[in-house]
Amino acid sequence: MEKTELAIDRMEVLRYLGYRGHPASGDVMVEIERAAREILQKATPRYICRTFDLERKAEGLWLAGTQFQLEGSAIAEHLASCDQCVLLAATLGYEIEVLLSRTQVAHMTRAIVMDCCASSAIEFFCDRIETLERKRQEDKGHYLTGRFSPGYGDFPLSVQRKFCDILDTQRKIGLYVSQSGLLIPRKSVTAILGISGCRQSGKKRGCAACSRAATCQYRKDGIHCGEEA
């Protein structure tokens, strides 16, 4: 729940806007600056992290001391070398949602740019938390895996409710889950990071583990999301 500064990666925003390396005109860059400023001003970033022991039972992987089973082979693989894990939930807060709705009424372009800025901001926020957490673990001689979220691979989106209940996100950071399993506010992230005694490869999570693998526009175009066409 500590406060951490936020930032917005302009290149990432352009990528979200579909530019993929094409140069953007000056007025678009001006719009991005303006939107980024407003997002940073209105965001109330909050997060919560909690460490759990992992328990391997015959019927699968569990968070020890809870009734939360980590279903699917993808998360099991992600946590293969780990005895513990960190559950992370982070959000940019309620006001961003209202700002995005309001902006859509009169300035659709601005709203689209803001939406992309907010997506970049929540990613940045998670990166910052991950770095802090990594440092904390490394001080104890442990290593941290990357973030793995519900919806990646066969780790189902339907765990969001339980995930957030366990962290008590509604009370602690104002993060809710709708009946259809959506995180609300929308500019929020939940993720699991494994804690291991051995150094992690640092390799990037591939497309196979991504929830968008089947429908990704980048893949349809034969490229990857980190690349610029």
Add this chain to the structure above:
Amino acid sequence: MEKKPERTITFLDGAMGTMLQKQGLQTGEKPELLCFTHEDLIEQIHRQYLAAGSQIIYTNTFGANARKLEGSGYGVSQVVCKAVQIARRACAGTGARVALDVGPIGELLEPVGTLTFDEAYSLFEEIVTAGERAGADLVVFETMADLYEVKAAVLAAKERTKLPIFVTMTFEENGRTFTGCCVESMACTLEGLGVDAVGINCSLGPKEIFPLAQRLRCNTSLPMIIKANAGMPSPEDASYDISPREFAEYMREYGKLGVAFLGGCCGTTPEYIAELVRALSGVVCEAHTAPLCSMVCTPSCAVAINEVRVIGERLNPTGRKQMQQALLNQNYPYILNLALKQAEAGADILDLNVGFPGVDEAALMPELVKRIQSVVTTPLQLDSSNPEALEAGLRVYNGKAIVNSVNGEQKVLDTILPLVKKYGAAVIGLTLDQSGIPQTAEERFQIAERILHEARRYGIPSRDVLIDCLTLTVSAQQDQARETLKAVRMVRERLGLHTVLGVSNISFGLPNRELITGSFLTQALEEGLDLPIINPNQSAVMDAIAAFKVLHGEDQNSVRYIERFAQISGKPDRTQEKPAHVVDLPEAIEKGLREEARVLTRACLKDRDELAVIQELLIPALDRVGDRYEKNEIFLPQLMNAAAAACEAFDVIKQRISAKGMPEISKGKIIMATVWGDIHDIGKNIVRTVLENYGYQVIDLGKNVPPLTVVETAQREQVPLVGLSALMTTTLESMRQTIEALRNSGHNCKIMVGGAVLTPEYAQKIGADYYAKDAKQAVDIAKLVFGQENA
């Protein structure tokens, strides 16, 4: 003066969850179920609190709602009944009372969430009726973050039980809940709704809550409740940082503040309560006596009527053709834009009137209240003479509204005032009655007096009665302007009430209306008018108010005045921003230049008719933009800028058409909706904007739209094309159900679908006719469905 009987502080209990965790409750386990598995443990905890001195204990039912109990094998009434029984048993012989404890449902309500107000109401209804049956003495809604959810809860308890109602919400140190609700808005909304006690619990320790409690004290006459945490939580583990003794020391301050109910929240145990009781036993809590300020609010915006407050008049179809069309066509974006423009121009309150022949007022009023509140935080004034429409609007309104209006006619008073009381609104009383508008100030004053008397008889405090002394058109009844002004002063001085005037009426039929309106406004303000209903987008009028506030000391050190005019003079010169040369309208569209598009459209209309401008200039330009977008020559921001410029051009054309009294241009009706359960609507809104550019009439049903709403609208409006969007894999099922419902209804229409997780294959699988990758394809599909010859 009669002295109220003295009352000492009543002690509540401390945390239940903390005690259960100490006994080994697992993370994620439902504490309410321990009522069945560990009945004795729950009873023991109650007894420990009673032994420590608690006089009201909370049942172990914080999460006992149908959503949270789903899949647990237990029903709400079963859990509630058991928990109340246990608490009752623990209290036997102690004289302590049992409070049915009700926490948040755990899902966020509309508009940011998906849970509807009615669903929330039903969920709470189930709990409170079970609690009353089981024998609870009162109900407490606690740890609430969303004022809208609280309103649903309070209405359920008021309408379905006779239980006294306590409410505590949970705030961060900045004095707002996670959903942005401020202390003042909580106070004024809940006092209006008629709860029995109001307060703050959880999130913070007694030290951090204190300044918030002081703010609450200034804004409510209700008994106050404070249940603070045992300090702030440690980031390392779940422990809290102050001892029982320190806790009690801090809580002494609340005794001085006159708080009536004190207890503990997270981290507190029977020792904390015992210390608290020791420190504050026998302390008298003084009743609040200071007069409260008139106030209206939304959750995040409380407007105190302690200075001139502007009521925006533009959300009213009377004499406004475009607004009339928008209401008839359910053109919500137009209406939302009007609301936003007024708020941005400085309106403090917005009047909302949806009454027009052909409009179902009782259906449209709540719909628009909800939609406007999803984008504007300015409080609303619901303007209607239809009691059904007023009640429907008041029910879903989030905060405290104004009702416009009642008058001196007894029948009207007896119909509307009970609604005002029930929903805790303020009310405008027009100084007229069944015999019409009196011609003298004295007679109008008498009606005002009668309205006040009746309002008080219905239990409405006088601070919530606002009087409209009625502006008559000076060109028709010249002597009446002075009578109105005189009446304003009389009401202000003799009754001490706030006054309202629809200022603009004064100048009908005269040239240079703004001058007359502005002059009358200044005079009326001088007589004591503090709620002018005006067009805030006329800067001359707003300037006059800004100046008045300086001259009357409402704007201290002229800060706001200086800011207002610094902004204007500091504005960059628009001409320098413009590119050197824009040749024609198509170019202005393609470059996304809104102002230029507007000017050039007017020029084009000089030698072409409206349809020609659309067909020969606008559409070809939009087509070129669409092609370039498809070829990756331009990108989404430019596409949308072009769409925005085209909207400006369309606006000019529409105004021209409606001024000529010609029928509206529509190439056909299209429904757009983000499906039930999904709230990602930016993609849908992009498509809507572009379709509107091409002259289609889009009925935008918004987000989280139930299948039935889509079907009913499609049938009622005879819509040939329906566009559905969903962004998440989890809501694709809902899209499938919507399509199925449309097909089963027998309504003949084409369906196009889109959204990030969709594929053409999946679209086909769920029975859609078309898959639209983006807005450009949606337009191509529309052309196909409605016929090219038309396009």
